[in-house]
Amino acid sequence: MRSSASTARAGSIGRRTARARGGGRSARARASPGTSKRVRELRDEGAYAVGDAARALERRGRRVVRLEIGQPQFETPENVCEAGVGAIERGETRYSAPAGTAALREAVRGYVARTRGVTYDVDEVIVGPGAKPGLFLPALAIVDEGDEVVYPDPGFPTYAAMVSTAGGTRVPVALTNDGSSFDMDALERAVNEKTKMIVINSPGNPTGGVMPRADVERVAALAKKFNCWVLSDEIYSRLRYDDDGNGASESDDGLEDIFSIAALDGMKERTILVDGFSKTYCMTGWRLGWMCCPKALAERIRLLTVHSVGCVAPFTQAAGVEALTGPQDSVRAMREEYRARRDYLVDALNAIPGIRCPKPQGAFYVFPEFTYDCTAKELADYLLEDAGVALLPGTDFGVRGEKHLRLSYVGSMDDLREAVALMTTSLRRKFPASFDSM
Structure with a gap:
């Protein structure tokens, strides 16, 4: 049986060890003082978050068609x-x-x-x-x-x-x-x-x-x-x-x-x-x-x-x-290529039951609206996991983006065609009633 002195010494050592390991009341006192309200309210930019999720799938061997970020695929002139x-x-x-x-x-x-x-x-x-x-x-x-x-x-x-x-x-x-x-x-x-x-x-x-x-x-x-x-x-x-x-x-x-x-x-x-x-x-x-x-x-x-x-x-x-x-030829050529991709993607999305896509007059995004019984975030997550198509929920751009998706058409025409085919197959499987009513 330990003496009271030994017990006291053990308790003292234990307390010192706990403090050294960051435990107990003293650890709480040494915790980070915290951050300002203005940075606590900051949210990630959706394209980066979805990009991280897409890369995680790719590391697992999945093929992902990347339509989530507004980064031109053309090289710098x-x-x-x-x-x-x-x-x-x-x-x-x-x-x-x-x-x-x-x-x-x-x-x-x-x-x-x-x-x-x-x-x-x-x-x-x-x-x-x-x-x-x-x-x-x-x-x-x-x-x-x-x-x-x-x-x-x-x-x-x-x-x-x-x-x-x-x-x-x-x-x-x-x-x-x-x-x-x-x-x-x-x-x-x-x-x-x-x-x-x-x-x-x-x-x-x-x-x-x-x-x-x-x-x-x-x-x-x-x-x-x-x-x-x-x-x-x-x-x-x-x-x-x-x-x-x-x-x-x-x-x-x-x-x-x-x-x-x-x-x-x-x-x-x-x-x-x-x-x-x-x-x-x-x-x-x-x-x-x-x-x-x-x-x-x-x-x-x-x-x-x-x-x-x-x-x-x-x-x-x-x-x-x-x-x-310097010369501006590359800008003109890129713009005409984007025009062709836009025209294809708008027509292709409008051919999918449950999707309506206006034709934009600029940039390199489309912002289709959908009628399926789910949120924009749920649909974007589903299309990434099931179809292997990375795109953004409209709510990444504000609450009024609900029931919308954003697709970037900076990728190749082959990528756009593949993305539409994969999306159509996944949406038909998930929302058959929308397709049956065609």
């Missing part, structure tokens, strides 16, 4: 790659100016003047690692606690995330049934004296919709009436397929006319124009984008760049200069 490699070989591998190199900012300035007919000073151009800083940093620079930000629902998930992170109030507004624009009556009800910013995205993600000029003009009128900013996300501006009345003529240098809200009277001084290289020039991994805005705001955004990302690699920016100023 050769002349653009050569410009980037040449910059590395010249030793352009050090820090650059936080706002971007003078050469790229001048190239962006000229590109915007030629495509949008809007002239900016170089000091009104800010370069970032992708277009997302052009969304997030202006929100941080503009939005205060309690300010309202209006954005499309369904819409790109970063819009909701940037508003929450900035401490603002999210005001999602429904789109029209074809996804081309806001429900303009709903938009006019949503914008008020508390509105600090309206976000527009045309052509849009996830619907591929292109806002009619008349609707853009109504957005401009609201912005001027309530003295608020407009953030115009124009990342898909070069991917328009039809004569939509928004300008489709092409100049001698291969650049199309692009209608931008910034070109409207009184709007340049209240617009943040955001674009980038990922979609147009197949440069997703290069991480390069830009924004144009009034000089006073640009300086605030430059300071946010200094204290967040610092700067963008100079050799990446050299590639960007070549992309904007």
Whole structure:
């Protein structure tokens, strides 16, 4: 039998051991202090989450047709790659100016003047690692606690995330049934004296919709009436397929006319124009984008760049200069290939019982609606597991995306045909009544 002293020593040792292993009350005291409310509310971007699930299936030996992410399958144009490699070989591998190199900012300035007919000073151009800083940093620079930000629902998930992170109030507004624009009556009800910013995205993600000029003009009128900013996300501006009345003529240098809200009277001084290289020039991994805005705001955004990302690699920016100023043949060819894929996919989806798919006028997504007795998340999960087709539930883009799916048609035509065949077989097995009623 142990003495009381031995027992006491054993208890002391046990307590020390427990503390060393992280147990007991002291471990709770040393637990992580926690995170802010604004980051606790952040959600993953659906394309990355579904991509992870698809890769897990592929590691198990499954064939998965990947239609979940908006990443062009075309290679970066050769002349653009050569410009980037040449910059590395010249030793352009050090820090650059936080706002971007003078050469790229001048190239962006000229590109915007030629495509949008809007002239900016170089000091009104800010370069970032992708277009997302052009969304997030202006929100941080503009939005205060309690300010309202209006954005499309369904819409790109970063819009909701940037508003929450900035401490603002999210005001999602429904789109029209074809996804081309806001429900303009709903938009006019949503914008008020508390509105600090309206976000527009045309052509849009996830619907591929292109806002009619008349609707853009109504957005401009609201912005001027309530003295608020407009953030115009124009990342898909070069991917328009039809004569939509928004300008489709092409100049001698291969650049199309692009209608931008910034070109409207009184709007340049209240617009943040955001674009980038990922979609147009197949440069997703290069991480390069830009924004144009009034000089006073640009300086605030430059300071946010200094204290967040610092700067963008100079050799990446050299590639960007070549992309904007060099031949545009690859963009034209890519756009025509996407047009053919869009036309095939819209017709093929509309031939599946229980699915209705509008024809989008831009970007490289379709956003079909379905009538099956399940949620969008349940259907997307089922099609991944049963059919081996990776796509996104519409609810990844907002609550009004329920009963919709988003499919990206950046893959090959063979992939699209295979995906439709696999989906049809799986849907027939899961929802036979919809097919029997044909």
